[in-house]
Amino acid sequence: MSIAMPVPNAETLAKRERIARALRAIVPGEGVIDAPEALRPWESDGLTAYRQPPLLVVLPETTAQVSAVLKWCHAEGVKVVPRGAGTSLSGGALPLADAVLLGLGKFKRVLDVDYEDRVAVVQPGVTNLAITQAVEGRGFYYAPDPSSQIACTIGGNVAENSGGVHCLKYGLTTNNVLGAEVVLMDGEIVRLGGRHLDSGGLDLLGVVVGSEGLLGVVTEVTVRILPRPETARAVLVGFPDAEQAGACVAQVIAEGIIPAGMEMMDRPAIHAAEAFVNVGYPLDVGALLIVEVDGPAAECDFLIGEIARIGNANGAVTSRVSDGEAERMAFWAGRKAAFPAVGRISPDYLCMDGTIPRRRLPDVLRRMEELSEEYGLRVANVFHAGDGNLHPLILYDANVPGELDKAEAFGADILRLCVSVGGVLTGEHGVGIEKRDLMPEMFSDADLKQQQRVKCAFDPELLLNPGKVFPVLHRCAELGQMHVHHGALPHPELPRF
Ligand SMILES: Cc1cc2nc3c(=O)[nH]c(=O)nc-3n(C[C@H](O)[C@H](O)[C@H](O)COP(=O)(O)OP(=O)(O)OC[C@H]3O[C@@H](n4cnc5c(N)ncnc54)[C@H](O)[C@@H]3O)c2cc1C
Numbered sequence: 154m155s156i157a158m159p160v161p162n163a164e165t166l167a168k169r170e171r172i173a174r175a176l177r178a179i180v181p182g183e184g185v186i187d188a189p190e191a192l193r194p195w196e197s198d199g200l201t202a203y204r205q206p207p208l209l210v211v212l213p214e215t216t217a218q219v220s221a222v223l224k225w226c227h228a229e230g231v232k233v234v235p236r237g238a239g240t241s242l243s244g245g246a247l248p249l250a251d252a253v254l255l256g257l258g259k260f261k262r263v264l265d266v267d268y269e270d271r272v273a274v275v276q277p278g279v280t281n282l283a284i285t286q287a288v289e290g291r292g293f294y295y296a297p298d299p300s301s302q303i304a305c306t307i308g309g310n311v312a313e314n315s316g317g318v319h320c321l322k323y324g325l326t327t328n329n330v331l332g333a334e335v336v337l338m339d340g341e342i343v344r345l346g347g348r349h350l351d352s353g354g355l356d357l358l359g360v361v362v363g364s365e366g367l368l369g370v371v372t373e374v375t376v377r378i379l380p381r382p383e384t385a386r387a388v389l390v391g392f393p394d395a396e397q398a399g400a401c402v403a404q405v406i407a408e409g410i411i412p413a414g415m416e417m418m419d420r421p422a423i424h425a426a427e428a429f430v431n432v433g434y435p436l437d438v439g440a441l442l443i444v445e446v447d448g449p450a451a452e453c454d455f456l457i458g459e460i461a462r463i464g465n466a467n468g469a470v471t472s473r474v475s476d477g478e479a480e481r482m483a484f485w486a487g488r489k490a491a492f493p494a495v496g497r498i499s500p501d502y503l504c505m506d507g508t509i510p511r512r513r514l515p516d517v518l519r520r521m522e523e524l525s526e527e528y529g530l531r532v533a534n535v536f537h538a539g540d541g542n543l544h545p546l547i548l549y550d551a552n553v554p555g556e557l558d559k560a561e562a563f564g565a566d567i568l569r570l571c572v573s574v575g576g577v578l579t580g581e582h583g584v585g586i587e588k589r590d591l592m593p594e595m596f597s598d599a600d601l602k603q604q605q606r607v608k609c610a611f612d613p614e615l616l617l618n619p620g621k622v623f624p625v626l627h628r629c630a631e632l633g634q635m636h637v638h639h640g641a642l643p644h645p646e647l648p649r650f
Pocket of ligand 1: 199236238246301310311312314316366
């Protein structure tokens with residue numbers, strides 16, 4: 154495993170019992186977990202190749218408790234890692250040996266739903282799907298729909314700026330969050346945004362969304378809710394290979410059609426998903442597009458016809474339109490279960506996340522196949538094709554010595570490829586630890602320094618979620634005096650990770 158974490162602070166480790174006592178006074182009852190065996194379930198997140206039991210876990214239930222916990226940790230110089238459901242695929246919620254893991258799982262209430270303003274105010278531990286479930290009785294829903302929506306929390310979605318199959322048309326989390334209550338590392342409680350589309354001053358809410366738990370702890374979120382479209386229809390379009398499917402995606406968008414979702418799966422992913430959920434995916438194609446359109450019925454019919462026409466022009470060999478709501482949901486069930494389905498055909502996999510300009514899909518997919526052969530590791534592709542957001546799943550076996558390192562090197566090459574064609578390191582899973590050391594591939598020294606200055610403005614002691622996102626985290630006072638060029642530092646003797 155190539156990604157190193159900060160060396161634990163011996164002083165903090167030595168005062169573990171005192172920390173537990175102090176936090177129990179703030180969150181009494183079962184709010185603090187410190188027995189070694191009870192810490193095991195918390196040692197990893199969705200990036201399961203990495204694990205580390207936390208110093209201890211604290212599970213507050215109120216914003217006042219979060220504030221008091223952070224204030225105490227701030228005064229004592231103790232690090233804190235915020236955590237929602239622990240489904241992060243980039244290791245964002247990976248615990249540290251010398252940090253308190255602050256779980257938001259008890260913040261489970263939907264506080265208010267206002268259909269006139271079309272907003273819901275929820276606590277951060279509410280799952281993504283539970284927001285829709287709270288409003289669907291009145292014909293509303295919350296649009297961003299990560300495949301993990303049954304488990305992941307809205308707090309985690311805000312921290313990662315999560316996406317999902319319907320974000321092509323309806324935007325990512327950042328486009329659907331209007332306000333948040335955030336507790337800063339020194340315990341101060343601030344409110345950003347509100348119930349309206351814009352607020353005066355700097356867009357600090359925009360800064361916090363996607364900040365991966367590095368700037369503050371989100372304790373309340375106001376989201377937009379939307380009325381369910383009158384009709385939604387999905388079509389499965391099969392192609393001999395992924396390049397033709399990629400060309401079809403590019404043409405659909407170029408012709409001015411923005412489907413509600415447009416997802417692609419390659420042959421290994423189609424076979425794994427079909428074996429898992431049995432929804433009738435064609436098994437004799439090299440790539441499958443699932444395209445959904447929504448709106449008035451007549452518009453949907455027209456768009457489905459247009460998509461079929463564009464599919465045929467790009468060599469489609471199969472096409473099947475959903476016949477009713479049950480079948481539409483079945484089409485999506487395979488896609489949404491694709492990650493666990495791939496987990497059944499390989500002992501382990503690494504899920505990568507990078508974004509490229511749509512028109513580069515065919516050549517990036519071709520190069521990925523070459524890399525797969527060079528590394529001798531299989532890759533299954535399941536991704537948000539309409540957004541150009543790739544999710545190559547690299548299959549490996551952690552029990553084979555060196556195979557994880559090989560998978561990580563393959564993943565890093567894929568992300569470098571994304572950047573080299575004008576794309577970005579992440580689409581929706583965040584940087585976490587997974588892509589931390591690749592940040593200089595994409596950002597200049599000046600970019601990284603400026604991002605760190607924002608971190609310093611919120612958390613000058615660098616106590617919140619250290620070791621994530623920034624390849625080198627300097628004391629704020631020193632910032633501006635270091636020159637980082639492609640990861641090569643002028644002062645190698647300074648501690649870094
Ligand atoms: C099978 C599977 C499918 C997935 N599919 C998708 C997908 O389609 N789209 C997508 O975008 N992601 C997807 N993910 C990734 C993951 O579900 C998202 O990143 C999700 O938003 C994480 O939410 P969580 O509650 O699990 O957060 P965690 O994993 O607990 O934490 C994630 C990050 O958020 C921070 N954090 C959590 N809560 C708070 C808070 N209240 N305040 C401040 N910081 C906080 C943590 O410190 C960490 O940095 C998938 C994951 C899995 C396992």
